[in-house]
Amino acid sequence: MPIAIAGTHSGAGKTTVTLAILAGLRRWGVSVQSFKVGPDYIDPMFHAAVTGRPCHNLDPVLTSAEYVRSCFARHSAKAEGAVIEGVMGLFDGAGSDGFGSTAHIVRLLGKSVSAILVVDCSRMSRSLAAIVYGYHHFDADVKLAGVILNRVGSDRHREILLEAIAPLGIPVLGILTREDGIKLSDRHLGLVPTEEVANFRDIVDRLTELGQRCFDWERLMPLIKVSSTNLKQTSTPLCLDTPVRIAVARDRAFNFYYADNLELLERAGAELVYWSPLEDEKLPDRIQGLYFGGGFPEMFAAQLAENKRAIAAIAHSYNHHMPIYAECGGLMYLSQAIADFNGNEFAMVGALPTRTVMTDKLTLGYRRCLPLPPGEGLAFARSSSHQTQEFMTNAKPLRPSPTPNPQPPDRPIWGHEFHRSHQTVASDCPLHRLRDYADRDLGTEGWRGHNFWASYVHLHWGDLPTIVKGFVEAARSQTVLSSSSYN
Structure with missing residues (x-):
């Protein structure tokens, strides 16, 4: 059951979390197919550089619900696991109805995908529970399989957060501290592409270490694994003419x-x-x-x-x-x-x-x-x-x-x-x-x-x-x- 990494909002840490998961899986020799919700080009470049395979966009605005399903099924079937990076906040889409949002993609793909919420905890403690509760119950068709706490400041901060969320019964699948050593530079149109990042391999090494250290892999790995029996594969016929x-x-x-x-x-x-x-x-x-x-x-x-x-x-x-x-x-x-x-x-x-x-x-x-x-x-x-x-x-x-x-x-x-x-x-x-x-x-x-x-x-x-x-x-x-x- 592949996962969709969603955020409470843009900047919550979806890309860092996604890359850390992908890097950890790659280090362990697990083949993983990544996807990106929306029209973005640059995040998929980072995915591809980490996984060694192209990242595919899932965007029902630019394509259709049918194409999103077929694209996901076709490419997920080629790997042992699949990870989708969401866009903006979990329910944020092209308009007020949330069309094209991460939640919309999760609904389109049905029970084959689990949503995981990344929360920036740098400026909160007990309020975490209210936020997670709201996201979990906002849409009956999009339930959270777990949360990942990002930018946790100290051991005491960690304890308070875990105590606050415990009554909800939603698994905490990862806890990331503030990682100043992992910073992806940006400019006027978003992140700087991987080819221009001089220390990109060093960043990947730090992401790999972060991924292996900060996630509950016993719970996370079964969610990432692909079940090919649930995937209906279709593809465009191959042209046999001279190229x-x-x-x-x-x-x-x-x-x-x-x-x-x-x-x-x-x-x-x-x-x-x-x-x-x-x-x-x-x-x-x-x-x-x-x-x-x-x-x-x-x-x-x-x-x-x-x-x-x-x-x-x-x-x-x-x-x-x-x-x-x-x-x-x-x-x-x-x-x-x-x-x-x-x-x-x-x-x-x-x-x-x-x-x-x-x-x-x-x-x-x-x-x-x-x-x-x-x-x-x-x-x-x-x-x-x-x-x-x-x-x-x-x-x-x-x-x-x-x-x-x-x-x-x-x-x-x-x-x-x-x-x-x-x-x-x-x-x-x-x-x-x-x-x-x-x-x-x-x-x-x-x-x-x-x-x-x-x-x-x-x-x-x-x-x-x-x-x-x-x-x-x-x-x-x-x-x-x-x-x-x-x-």
């Missing part, structure tokens, strides 16, 4: 990818070839498509701008109608320039006639994306005016192409925005009209063109087979360019 090579930008600047998206591309017939816009001067050989995920290009803008050969290769590929899919950080990289938080400006690829400017304003939230009809936005098979713009590298203007790019589905889709930047020019060929979770109109967004999709909105492709298939098929129809032709 089509798609280059995926993956380094310190671009690392926001849902594990499911990459897996779905492969199952649709893509051979993913990873490369670095920071370090590699050439694109991978014999590619037929480019995928730029999100990340932190603003933190590495100077180094990206210095890699002029990579920029020229991307421009050449774009001008030859190679299918390109770009989200958020990828969109920023394809603009004319990025102006960082200090106002310093660095030339980027220049595919879009706009600059990207960093700002203190945070744009955050789920987005309902309404694909624009042909009368309002230009379809992928039609021309768009931004394609006549020359790259800053003096590449040739893009010419019309008969090959379609990933086609948007014929229904509204949900995505997620999370950035502190804006573009200086509005798109004349937007992808969609956006509405927030409260159904407020946010205007049009994104850039579309021949074999081209660029947007601030992150999409999870679990329930979007049209985009996956469209991207791969557009790449398959693309003439293979050797590295010598664009480098």
Whole structure:
């Protein structure tokens, strides 16, 4: 019965507790599959670095209840145990009804998952009992299998907490003291990714020691173990056609990818070839498509701008109608320039006639994306005016192409925005009209063109087979360019 690590609120210590459990299991040789509730990218990076396997997001807003169940079943069945890290507080979701919350995920997965509550005890004693009692009884369908007390200050503090909670009969599965030596750095969009944490292995070693020392494993281990008999496994059929090579930008600047998206591309017939816009001067050989995920290009803008050969290769590929899919950080990289938080400006690829400017304003939230009809936005098979713009590298203007790019589905889709930047020019060929979770109109967004999709909105492709298939098929129809032709 796998566990879902929930918190009373954001900052209660869910990530530290989850990583300590994962690290302890890994040290003991237990294969464990991790999951993350919600649209987050960075926590899953930490999970994957500890477990050695991709972490999968469980988000019924971006996908569906059916996909959440199938994703959990499919990947849990591959390991001995499963651990889900929740989002915000146990009952906090996208709206006031708690949709997409950790509690919602627990209800969706039914009796196969147990909820464990992490409580920050640093500023309380007997009040712990009232808090745990409330969380345990708030929703009859979400009962706590146990609690983990975090940031306990002293032996006496520990005694008071245990005495207070004892009458409730809810097991205490772990007690963590204040661990100043385990601090995960953050910045303007959350935690700093693992690749940029210089002492990450030291942190993992401390988490491992913490995990082995601070949990009641006799009680915890049976909860984590997976029973495959309760898991109904389904998966997307594997494409047996000749693989089509798609280059995926993956380094310190671009690392926001849902594990499911990459897996779905492969199952649709893509051979993913990873490369670095920071370090590699050439694109991978014999590619037929480019995928730029999100990340932190603003933190590495100077180094990206210095890699002029990579920029020229991307421009050449774009001008030859190679299918390109770009989200958020990828969109920023394809603009004319990025102006960082200090106002310093660095030339980027220049595919879009706009600059990207960093700002203190945070744009955050789920987005309902309404694909624009042909009368309002230009379809992928039609021309768009931004394609006549020359790259800053003096590449040739893009010419019309008969090959379609990933086609948007014929229904509204949900995505997620999370950035502190804006573009200086509005798109004349937007992808969609956006509405927030409260159904407020946010205007049009994104850039579309021949074999081209660029947007601030992150999409999870679990329930979007049209985009996956469209991207791969557009790449398959693309003439293979050797590295010598664009480098």
